[in-house]
Amino acid sequence: MSLPHVDAPTNRRLPVRTLGALSASVIAFPLAAGTAEAATLPLPKPSRTLPSALDVAPPYQPGTLCLTENQVGPxxxxxxxxxxxxxxVWGVLRKCDQEHGEGRALDWMLNAAKSSDLAMGNAITRWLAAPDAQGRQGAMARRVGINYIIWNRQIWKAWAPERGWQAYTGSSPHTDHIHLSFTWDGAVKRTSWWTGTAVTNYLTGPPGTEMPTSNDPRDYVKVTLRRGSRGKPVEVLQRSIGGIGVDGSFGPATESRVLGYQKEKGLTQNGIVDSRVWNAIIGAPSTGGTTGSGSTTPTTSALAKYAGTVLRKGSRGEAVTAMQKAVGGLVADGSFGPATEARVKAYQKSKGLPQNGVVDATVWAALMGTSTAATGSTGSSLAKYSKVVLRLWSRGEAVKAMQKAVGGIAVDGSFGPATEARVKAWQRSKGLAADGVVDAKDWKVLAGGSSGVAASTPATSKPSTSTPATTSTELTAHKGSTLRSGSAGAAVKALQRALGGLSADGRYGPATQARVVSFQRAAGLTATGVVDRATWDAVERSVHPLLAHWNTVLKRGSHGAAVVALQRALGITADGSFGPATETAVKAAQRAAHLAQTGVVATVTWKAVEGRAR
Incomplete structure (x- = not known):
């Protein structure tokens, strides 16, 4: 699949001067066809004299922490x-949301549908990505400390400037804002734009967590590498696993070798080098009752003091260390990173708990060998709730009684995503429709009655329209919100982006209401203009038509409805049989999305295929 370049033919191309370190103060840039001619705009000016040397361009630096403050650079x-x-209008920090979650991604609001805003967005982004007088690509982006840019359906990557501007097919087209992801050096204003001195050794995290420079793989256990990574850690990896050239660049050949190494060691074959891969390289234990540092699994009494502590990605401290020792298969370093989250999810799965990667009272109870299921919820005490219908965001005593009865969940009277996931798992175990809604049929079984359905036979009386428990989209966090005329905020903005054809200003005005009514009619819903759960679900399905299959793994030999959906999205014969032709088409889609060409369809590939089909 060819990717359209940003500089596609336009009505008129005006000359653009090459941008040097201290180049011209204005830039002329062509607008898209059908709009006004390009505006002549000023360019930002540095407060320091820029050096001739250029700052180093680090590899992609994904956000993995949950921090609480904006970084100074953005x-x-x-x-x-x-x-x-x-x-x-602009914003930086968003709770636990990739680089935004670390306070180092900037959204600067513009409307690409307005010719003046489009010209401004083009001027800013192309100035950052352009070569300087010496022909060095992305010179200003490197001086400011920009890792990548997304604007008006296109993305530019500072670690791979030779690729130029590429089509961006993520859930948000970024037509209402420029997204600037900062490197850690840019995040803390350490780059030449701010200091007048070029960075030569880049930061890999908040100051104080710099990348090691040794050749010992033990020093890189906390470093995560993937395709696109570069530098010393990649060299150490390549030397350690062998069978590949040592060039410090994590490309397709390195990824293929990593996949082979993961298979040899019985690890998850995802091509990503995390602590599990490093531990295999250095010979540290990856399973069992001891940690990578050799300490033994904590006793129940040692864990009890942490039972009220909730841990998630970004947490640090003694509680994290104790948890890491208890679940095993991790270096107990007290830092809750991606590898720890993955191990927690695997542990939760093994215990039949919601796989959300969050260590709460339920997980601590499992680690201590106890149970959170209450024993006081008898059939008679549940009977009074038989006519009460509970669903996501319900609250009260009925929710508490249900939580006690299903077990494996904190009893707090709040029907949140974790409770919904637990209810669905319980419903599946009882042969009920796993829709996450507790109604009379569910209360009957909770009270000790029969579901009337064999446990191994899925019920069909309540077809599920909800998102699978382990699936989330950019809309999931907002689906508990009811929106109507006068509403405002992030949920409204997410809705406007998903519906399209609207300015995503976060205000639910007449235009948004009219768009909602139109959508509801088209979706066969009651056209109230009020966005309830049913409308959220329908909007989510319209944005993500393959959502129902994201948790389904397909490969050669698979059959059924999911294969038909995949084949239709790929534009090939939809016969429901995953044969060589389907595998070839999948690999082509993976190649176009810069994924490992395995021919196996899991969540990431589903999303890539979905984006291609839209």
Missing amino acids: VAFAKLLDATYGKH
């Missing part, structure tokens, strides 16, 4: 843009 750059172009 804030300073947002203020610089405001000073240059006039005040705009």
Whole structure:
């Protein structure tokens, strides 16, 4: 699949001067066909004299932490843009959301449907990505400390500038804002734009967590590598696993070798080098009752003091260390990173718990060999709730009684995503429709009655329309919100982006209401203009038509409805049989999305195919 270049033919191309370290103060840039001619706009000016040397370009630096403050670099750059172009709405920190979750991604709001905003967005982004007078690609992006840019359905990557601007097919087209992801050096204003001195050794995390420079793989256990990574850690990896050239660049050949190494060691074959792969390389234990440091599994009494502590990605401290020792298969370093989260999810799966990667009272109870299921919920005490229908975001005593009865979940009277996941798992175990809604049929079984369905036979009386328990989209966090005229905030903005044809300003006005009514009619819903759970679900399915299959793994030899859906999305004969032709088409889609070409369809590939089909 060819990717359209950003500089596609336009009505008129105006000359653009090459941008040097201290180049011209204005830039002329062509707009898309059908809009006004390009505006001549000022460019941001540095407060320091820029050196001739250019800052090093680090590999992709994904966000993995849950931090609580904006980093100074994105804030300073947002203020610089405001000073240059006039005040705009902008935002940085979003809770546990990739680089936004680390306070190092900036969303600077513009509307690409407006010719003036389009010209401004083009001017800013192309100035950052352009070569300087010496022909060095992305010179200004490297000086500012930008890792990648997304704007108006296109993405540019500082670690691979030779690819130029590529089509971006993520859930948000980024037509209402420029997304600037900062490197850690840019995040803390350590780059030449701010200091006048070029960075030569880049940060890999918050200051104080710099990348090691040794040749000992034991020093890299906390470093995660994947395709696109570069530098010393990749060299150490390549030397350690052998069978590959040592060039410090994690490309397709290295990824293929990593996949082979993971298979040899019985590890998850995802091509990503995390602590499990490093531990295999250095010979540290990956399973069993001891940790990578050799300490034994904590006793129940040692864990009890942490039972009230909730841990998730980004947590640190003694409680994390104790948990890591208890679940096993991890280096007990007290840092809850991606490898720990993956191990927690695997542990939760083994215990039949919701696989959310969060260590709460239920997980601590399992680690201590106890149970959170209450014994006081008898059939008679549940009977009074038989006519009560519970679903996501319900609250009260009925929710508490249900939580006690199903067990394996905190009893807090709040029907949140974790409770919904547990209810679905319980329903599946009882042969009920796993829709996460507790109604009369479910209360009857909870009270000790029969479901009337063999446990191995899925019920069909309540077809599920909800998102699978282990699946989430950009809309999932907002589906508990009811929106109507006058509503405002992040949920409204997410809705507007999903519906399309609207300015995503976060305000539920007449235009948004009219768009909702139109959508509801088209979806066969009651056209109220009020966005309830049914409307959220329908919007989510329209944005993600393959969502129901994201948790289904397909490969050669698979059959059925999921294969038909896959084949239709790929544009090939939909016969429901995953044969060589389907495998070839899958590999082509994976190649186009820069994924490992395994021919196996799991969540990431489903999403890539879905984005291609839209």
